[in-house]
Amino acid sequence: MTEFEKQFQEIKSFLDFEDYSLLTKRIIDLTLDTENISFYQKTNDLLDWLDQNENNIEAKKQRFSLLLDELHQYLSSKPIPEKQILVSAKNIKKSYNTASFSLGPINLDLSQGEILGLVGENGNGKTTLLRLLCGELFATDGELNYTFHFKDLFELRTQLVYIPQRTATWYGSMFENLQFTASSYGYKPEENKLVVELIIARLNLRKYRNHRWKDLSSGYKMRFELARMLLRKPKILLIDEPLANLDILAQQTVLEDFKAIAKSPFRPIGIVLSSQQLYEVEKTSDQVIFLKNGEQKNLHAKSSAENEEKTEEHLIIEFESEWSQNQLNEAFSGKLISLKFNGGTFIATFSSEMSSYDFLRIITEKQIPLQYFRNISKSTRRFFVS
Amino acid sequence: MFKNIQQKLLLNHPLLWNSKVIVFATLALFFHIIFFLLGFSKGEIDFTDSNNYYSYGTDSFTTISVSVLITILMFIIWLVYYSRNNAFKSFYPKNKLSLFKEWLLILLFCTLNATYAVSFFYAKDLRARNYYSEEEISKRLETITLSSLFVEGAFKESNFTIEEINGKSVRVERDSFKYANRNYSLKSLLNKQIRSFNYFTGLKDSLIELKAKRWLVENKKDSVQWLFGEFFKLSKEHNLTSNITPEKWTELIYDYPEFTKYITVGRTHTENDPIYNYYDGVDNNYDYAVETVDSPENAAIDTLSKTIKIVNGQEFVYSKYYVPYNALAKSYGKISNAYENPDVDFDFILSFIYLSIGLSLAVFSFKVTSGKNWLIAFVSLGVVGIITGIFSVIIGGSVTFPIICMLVFLSLLLHFVIILKIKESKGISGITLSQILWIMPGFIPLLYFLVFEIIKETSGYNDYVYIYNSKAKQFPQVEWMEQHFHDAITLNILFVFIFLLIISIQIKKWKGIAEA
Numbered sequence: 001m002t003e004f005e006k007q008f009q010e011i012k013s014f015l016d017f018e019d020y021s022l023l024t025k026r027i028i029d030l031t032l033d034t035e036n037i038s039f040y041q042k043t044n045d046l047l048d049w050l051d052q053n054e055n056n057i058e059a060k061k062q063r064f065s066l067l068l069d070e071l072h073q074y075l076s077s078k079p080i081p082e083k084q085i086l087v088s089a090k091n092i093k094k095s096y097n098t099a100s101f102s103l104g105p106i107n108l109d110l111s112q113g114e115i116l117g118l119v120g121e122n123g124n125g126k127t128t129l130l131r132l133l134c135g136e137l138f139a140t141d142g143e144l145n146y147t148f149h150f151k152d153l154f155e156l157r158t159q160l161v162y163i164p165q166r167t168a169t170w171y172g173s174m175f176e177n178l179q180f181t182a183s184s185y186g187y188k189p190e191e192n193k194l195v196v197e198l199i200i201a202r203l204n205l206r207k208y209r210n211h212r213w214k215d216l217s218s219g220y221k222m223r224f225e226l227a228r229m230l231l232r233k234p235k236i237l238l239i240d241e242p243l244a245n246l247d248i249l250a251q252q253t254v255l256e257d258f259k260a261i262a263k264s265p266f267r268p269i270g271i272v273l274s275s276q277q278l279y280e281v282e283k284t285s286d287q288v289i290f291l292k293n294g295e296q297k298n299l300h301a302k303s304s305a306e307n308e309e310k311t312e313e314h315l316i317i318e319f320e321s322e323w324s325q326n327q328l329n330e331a332f333s334g335k336l337i338s339l340k341f342n343g344g345t346f347i348a349t350f351s352s353e354m355s356s357y358d359f360l361r362i363i364t365e366k367q368i369p370l371q372y373f374r375n376i377s378k379s380t381r382r383f384f385v386s
Numbered sequence: 387m388f389k390n391i392q393q394k395l396l397l398n399h400p401l402l403w404n405s406k407v408i409v410f411a412t413l414a415l416f417f418h419i420i421f422f423l424l425g426f427s428k429g430e431i432d433f434t435d436s437n438n439y440y441s442y443g444t445d446s447f448t449t450i451s452v453s454v455l456i457t458i459l460m461f462i463i464w465l466v467y468y469s470r471n472n473a474f475k476s477f478y479p480k481n482k483l484s485l486f487k488e489w490l491l492i493l494l495f496c497t498l499n500a501t502y503a504v505s506f507f508y509a510k511d512l513r514a515r516n517y518y519s520e521e522e523i524s525k526r527l528e529t530i531t532l533s534s535l536f537v538e539g540a541f542k543e544s545n546f547t548i549e550e551i552n553g554k555s556v557r558v559e560r561d562s563f564k565y566a567n568r569n570y571s572l573k574s575l576l577n578k579q580i581r582s583f584n585y586f587t588g589l590k591d592s593l594i595e596l597k598a599k600r601w602l603v604e605n606k607k608d609s610v611q612w613l614f615g616e617f618f619k620l621s622k623e624h625n626l627t628s629n630i631t632p633e634k635w636t637e638l639i640y641d642y643p644e645f646t647k648y649i650t651v652g653r654t655h656t657e658n659d660p661i662y663n664y665y666d667g668v669d670n671n672y673d674y675a676v677e678t679v680d681s682p683e684n685a686a687i688d689t690l691s692k693t694i695k696i697v698n699g700q701e702f703v704y705s706k707y708y709v710p711y712n713a714l715a716k717s718y719g720k721i722s723n724a725y726e727n728p729d730v731d732f733d734f735i736l737s738f739i740y741l742s743i744g745l746s747l748a749v750f751s752f753k754v755t756s757g758k759n760w761l762i763a764f765v766s767l768g769v770v771g772i773i774t775g776i777f778s779v780i781i782g783g784s785v786t787f788p789i790i791c792m793l794v795f796l797s798l799l800l801h802f803v804i805i806l807k808i809k810e811s812k813g814i815s816g817i818t819l820s821q822i823l824w825i826m827p828g829f830i831p832l833l834y835f836l837v838f839e840i841i842k843e844t845s846g847y848n849d850y851v852y853i854y855n856s857k858a859k860q861f862p863q864v865e866w867m868e869q870h871f872h873d874a875i876t877l878n879i880l881f882v883f884i885f886l887l888i889i890s891i892q893i894k895k896w897k898g899i900a901e902a
Contacts, residue, residue, distance in 0.1 A: 135898065135900055136900055136901050136902075137900050137901065137902055138810045138811050138899075138900035138902075152894070152895045152898055153809065153895065153897075153898025153899055154477065154480070154894050154895060154897050154898035155479075155898070156898060157477045157897075157898050158477045158478065158479050160477075171470035171471070172470055172471075176396065177471065179396050179397070180396060180400055180403065180404065180471055180473075181478070183396060183397055183398070183400040183403075184400045184473050184478040184479065185478065185479060186479070189397035189398050192397050193397075232478075
């Protein structure tokens, strides 16, 4: 089964479970994959129809089903490009004459369809690495190779879209701004409005398309930046703290969006994102790089084995309990390697022979009050506490 | 309408939409039309105005002030809209010539927005030129010029000459002069000067004078009579009055062969020679107080031709006979000026082109670098300018300042080229790029000035002292340089365009270089 067929089955299940919100988004993704104006029109017609007939379930299901079939038929014959490596960094470093901080050496490979998460405490080089990868900073050492075609550095940076944490203000109507981006990127006049409408709907911005920048919350500003990014068709999207201003639900949604965008079978892109939301990022990313004082530590990286944390695989549990450190120490005696109290939570390290089930058994046996627990043995969270 | 146009531009020509040039250029054209119409209306000539003074009025000052105000306002509003989206800064795709096209659009708007006064002054002159065909104007100006010999006016030859006697220059008094192999009294009409219009060259003036004086020498009274007839035709066309007829005029002045016994014909009916007149206006309700015909020959007033009138107790001298010469000379003088000395001449246009280029480069440098870089570039260039100025004064010599300016330009250019070659970090090149763009239009003129100064120095022009009666030394190179200064300044505009074409391609490459 091809990547497209897998994704299509997943999309079909949204229809079966009547999850129209997700279904709409994914249908827009498929529509954009077609790069065909008649599909742009059909999906836009559906979106307009939905505005008036949200509660007409039967008709809605029928229309979605019909469009989905048409999209499937069209895209089944469309060739799926082979995924290529986009950028390869070998021992890149960035140091400054005037500052004591330096980044690197960093090694990474990023391919089409991959998400690379950058985590680490503030001031440890996440933004610097993003700026290095997008060409805003130059590497003082090492090799940074982009494997796609570009004539000059301007053209390279055209294909690397960097969205900083603080985005610049947009002036005028949001819709016009996006239309300007679309026409600058070569969308034909007849498809411009249709594509912009689709992308706006894709990011749940239909209600806000004629708003002014100052009237938008920071979360919606980020979404508009993402909308613009989609129109720019980048090879690599580099985005600094995209989750910072989003509520927990919006964070999940945006990360799911990233996943769908990056893993499009027909238009795959590479995404590098930095975040403090470790668990969310880890769930979404194919690679995670933890940065501590500018140095790289990888989590389940496939290609940079030399940077893998070479530690024995202990069981590390993060949990919250009303008990004191002494009481817990006693309760886990004999099994514990260490127990640290870290900002309201306990981090308990056990030998590799222990499993989560063993931990839960002790908790139950000793009737230890437990508010929350998480196995962080395979999470970069452990780097934060080590 | 603008909304629809903008929407079409947004979909088809994003650069035009972003630059907002179509909307603002249309607005600018609208203002041009208003200024043109105002100028056309102000260019109306009052053919009856015979005052000797020219009223400059406040039109020019007001026009220039209002146009500057509109220019500034339009410029600021346009800049606000134009700086809303910076596709270049956001790394939107651009082809090789995109930046050059963008500069051309900026230049187009800056030119249109900076030249409202040009439309006004051009229309003013155009109105004056459009009263009659050029052929007709030439004919009429010749009639007025010929007639000037027969109205009150200055004499040509003075009452003495310098003659060389025994090797010495001696002043010799005289009461006659030689013309066409005959001696004439200094008071003869043959000694009168013609009134020249700048429409005619000096040579043409001489030919007109020769023509009139030949009529007198050759006793062609009918030609003189014909001339007065033509003059009166003009007067009648403009509803100007006279208290004589062409025949009477001929009778008053025609005194063949000496042309000394003639009555001076006044140039205007309001013309007066006030004895103590500080007033502009003349009250027509005057009383004839004195009217003497015979007066001593050396009296201050030629009472054969003049009369004294007392108006409200004030004495005025009037011509007894007058033709509306002043009114025609003044009005046709304006038409002549509109042809030969218009407000909008090549220098005027050139200065506006340079102003527009300067403004466009200021905006362009802001667009391709950043506000911060622009400001630092401005301040640092100002500081360098002041230091260079002081240094040049201390060192002395006219070439110090241009040499330093050119060296600064070449150094900045070299720095930019190195940054482009190394491709590591832009560093301060955003600042230096702005300065390159600002100094560049002055490079060729500075180079020209420098070469000119060197030629003057090496050819001995600066040390040459002209000795009276000796043959003047020729400096063909210096002359050539002087004559071709305008050409150099004009060609420099072409250089600016070529430079912008080349550097805009390089700026696109430069933009891709890392910031730090």
